[in-house]
Amino acid sequence: MKLHKAALAGVAILLMSFQAGCALTEQYEVLKTEFLGKAEDAKPKPKPKAKQKQKQARENGLSPETEQEALETEEPSSVQQDGEEQKPLGDQEIHAEDYAFLTLTQEEQTVYQEVLKTALEHTENTEVSTLDTEVLERAYRAVCADYGGLFWMSGYVYTQYTRGGELTGMEFTPKYIMDYEERQRFQQQIDGSVEELLAGISITDTDYEKAKYVFEILAQNVDYDSSVEHNQNIISAFLNRATVCQGYASAAQYLLKQLGIQSVIVTGRANGESHAWNLICLDGAYYYMDTTWGNSRYLDHSSQSGKHVNYSYMAMTTEEIERTHTFDNSFPLPVCSSMACNYFVRENRYFTDWNPQAVGTLLAEVWNGGGEELAVKFSSQDIYRMAMDYFITEQHISDYCENISSIYYLEDEERYVLTFHFSSS
Numbered sequence: 001m002k003l004h005k006a007a008l009a010g011v012a013i014l015l016m017s018f019q020a021g022c023a024l025t026e027q028y029e030v031l032k033t034e035f036l037g038k039a040e041d042a043k044p045k046p047k048p049k050a051k052q053k054q055k056q057a058r059e060n061g062l063s064p065e066t067e068q069e070a071l072e073t074e075e076p077s078s079v080q081q082d083g084e085e086q087k088p089l090g091d092q093e094i095h096a097e098d099y100a101f102l103t104l105t106q107e108e109q110t111v112y113q114e115v116l117k118t119a120l121e122h123t124e125n126t127e128v129s130t131l132d133t134e135v136l137e138r139a140y141r142a143v144c145a146d147y148g149g150l151f152w153m154s155g156y157v158y159t160q161y162t163r164g165g166e167l168t169g170m171e172f173t174p175k176y177i178m179d180y181e182e183r184q185r186f187q188q189q190i191d192g193s194v195e196e197l198l199a200g201i202s203i204t205d206t207d208y209e210k211a212k213y214v215f216e217i218l219a220q221n222v223d224y225d226s227s228v229e230h231n232q233n234i235i236s237a238f239l240n241r242a243t244v245c246q247g248y249a250s251a252a253q254y255l256l257k258q259l260g261i262q263s264v265i266v267t268g269r270a271n272g273e274s275h276a277w278n279l280i281c282l283d284g285a286y287y288y289m290d291t292t293w294g295n296s297r298y299l300d301h302s303s304q305s306g307k308h309v310n311y312s313y314m315a316m317t318t319e320e321i322e323r324t325h326t327f328d329n330s331f332p333l334p335v336c337s338s339m340a341c342n343y344f345v346r347e348n349r350y351f352t353d354w355n356p357q358a359v360g361t362l363l364a365e366v367w368n369g370g371g372e373e374l375a376v377k378f379s380s381q382d383i384y385r386m387a388m389d390y391f392i393t394e395q396h397i398s399d400y401c402e403n404i405s406s407i408y409y410l411e412d413e414e415r416y417v418l419t420f421h422f423s424s425s
Contacts (some may be wrong), residue, residue: 099264099279100142103331111139115172119143119153122180125173133158136172141330145265148250151190151233152176152183186235193238194258197221203259207282208341210259211289211315214252219295219309222248245292249276252291256280263289268327275325280315285338287315290325311343311375312415323414344377344417352379354386360400363391367401367422375410375419384416391418 101112110129118126130136136158144150159171201213218237225242236243237251249265256263262281269275277290290313318336327333344350351359359376366374378384391397398404410419
């Protein structure tokens with residue numbers, strides 16, 4: 001990132017370049033189990049009425065040659081064994097209003113509930129109500145999208161049962177990355193971190209206030225770091241305070257659900273890389289939120305990297321997010337067109353026509369009040385460029401900010417946002 005400077009008529013105008021992006025997240029290479037080949041009929045065993053079992057799984061990142069395949073004679077069972085301790089449900093409960101769940105067929109919803117119950121109870125396996133591996137996969141993906149807090153699970157194994165050459169049943173076995181006791185220890189630590197992070201917001205606040213708070217608290221307190229452990233789940237975000245896009249999206253979904261806001265994890269690509277973000281529902285309307293890109297960095301006047309909360313990515317329309325993101329279509333998504341909870345609209349920083357006096361008044365308020373930053377959004381590229389020319393190129397910012405000697409600014413031409421950063425240096 002390069003810092004640009006142009007000294008014009010005694011006022012130093014500096015362009016701060018910023019970075020908002022994400023390394024390869026491998027979202028569904030981690031959270032989704034893919035399978036090669038089809039179940040084959042096994043040779044009959046001498047034992048009468050015994051079902052044959054074929055287990056198929058593919059470890060994350062492994063080649064097809066390492067895929068496990070095993071044939072065993074065993075009756076499938078999802079019933080708790082005698083003497084086995086029943087695992088209680090975690091803090092996360094099954095909700096009928098979860099977004100991805102509602103996009104599924106009735107059969108997929110049934111399997112979704114079976115998958116989620118198995119994960120929450122931390123049980124070894126369960127026989128699911130389908131023989132279709134694609135139904136199981138769609139249900140599993142939907143669970144992962146609706147529940148960002150399943151940090152103890154990463155992938156699954158399915159087991160198919162045949163009798164006389166006919167498929168008769170299928171068993172779902174989660175791939176746990178920790179045992180139940182370790183999960184409980186992590187959960188206690190996460191609960192403490194979440195309580196601390198949510199201390200400044202109330203369940204009675206507005207949907208907009210809740211979403212803005214979560215967006216800011218994650219952008220300001222969690223760094224982007226692809227080397228951190230557990231970077232594909234909420235452990236990294238809440239305990240290490242460093243993560244990647246999957247961790248940001250999972251943490252945002254987790255916090256918003258605590259506050260009663262419907263949110264789901266969406267995956268796709270951005271800047272040519274795999275990426276994850278959120279779809280959120282505020283006051284009955286849907287928006288896209290990308291907390292990873294909201295946590296931007298720039299070079300300040302001393303060439304030091306500084307954090308910048310980029311509100312352009314807090315509550316986006318479909319048209320806005322499609323300028324930089326593409327969806328993987330894991331489940332149907334709504335067309336988001338509302339601007340009612342857009343940050344710039346709610347904070348009176350959105351301009352639909354050219355009004356230099358109104359923008360200048362905002363600049364003066366921030367400057368005279370000792371503020372550090374002002375971001376404004378325009379409805380079109382033409383108005384955005386007029387603002388750039390008027391306040392930056394022609395230096396009319398000095399008409400509103402008395403005795404100003406230097407100004408840094410950030411350009412976002414894709415979203416028509418101009419950010420002024422005031423410095424005393």
